[in-house]
Amino acid sequence: MGFVLIISIITSIAFNTFNDEANTHYSEVLHEAIPENTITPPVTSGTKVTQGTPSLETVRKNEVNSIDEIEDIPEETPEKSSNSDDDVSSPWVAPETNESKSVKNNSSSSNEFFTLGSTKEEVENIMGTPTAISAYSNQWSYDFSTIEFNDQNLVTAWTDFDQKLHVSLGNVNGSTFNLDSTKQQVLNAMGTPTSISLYSNQWSYDFSTIDFNENDLVVAWTDFDKKLNVTIGNSKGDSFSLDSTKQQVIDAMGTPTSISLYSNQWSYDFSTINFSQDNLVIDWSDFDEILKVK
Incomplete structure (x- = not known):
C-alpha cells in the first residue's frame, strides 16, 4: 500500500513537470510567430496568470473566426468595359441583300431615263443603288446590265443585257438607215441601242451590231437576229x-x-x-x- 502511494506521488510530479515544460515551450513558439504589438495584455484567469499568451483554444477560435470572416467577404464583380467584344447593348444589324437593293432599283419612275453624258447622281436617282461597282474600271452594274463612265463620271457606254436599264437616246420614227447614215438617222430607225461599246464606235441591238467610222457614219453592220431596219x-x-x-x-x-x-x-x-x-x-x-x- 505504501509502495502504490509512492508511485502515485512520483507520477503526479512528473506529469506536472511535463505540462509546465510543454506550456513554456508553446509560449516561446507563439512569441516567435506573433508580433509583440499583437500580443494581448496579461489576463487573470482564476489563480493562474497568463503572460500575454493566448491559450491554444483561443488561438483556434480566432483562426476559425478569421476564416469565417474571409468567407463572408462578398465577391467583387469586375466591371465590363464598354468596348468589350461581349457587349450586347448594340443589336446586330443584318447586311443589305440583293433583294432589298432591287426594291430600290424598281422604285424609279418609268418616265425617267438617263442618256449619254448623264452624271452618276442622275443615274442613281433613276436606277437606284447599283448591284455592283467595279474596283478596276469606272463601271456600275445592275444585275447583268452595265453602265460605263468616263474620267468626268459621265455616261459613255452601257450594255443592257437583261433589259433593265432606264436609258434613252430617242424614239423610233419608222425610217431606215443605210451605209453612211448618221447616228441620229440610226436612232430614228432603231431607237435606243441595247449596248454602246466602250472600246469601239459600235452600237448593238440585242445580238445585231452597227459600226461607225471616225465621223460617226455607218460603215458596217451584222444583223444576226434580223432586227436592223437597214436597207441599201x-x-x-x-x-x-x-x-x-x-x-x-x-x-x-x-x-x-x-x-x-x-x-x-x-x-x-x-x-x-x-x-x-x-x-x-x-x-x-x-x-x-x-x-x-x-
Missing part, C-alpha cells in the same frame, strides 16, 4: 458573177445581212461574197445555197 436596196431577181459590181450584187441579192468592218466582204446569212479594191466580185462561198450566181 431590194432584190430585182437578177444574178451576179465574177467582176460584178456591188450594185449588181444588190440587184441580185438585196441588202446584205452583214457588211464586214475588217474586210471588203458582204454576207447573206452564212454565205459570203468578197470584193476587190475596185469593189468587184472576186470570189464567194455559198454555204447555205442562197446566192444567185450565174
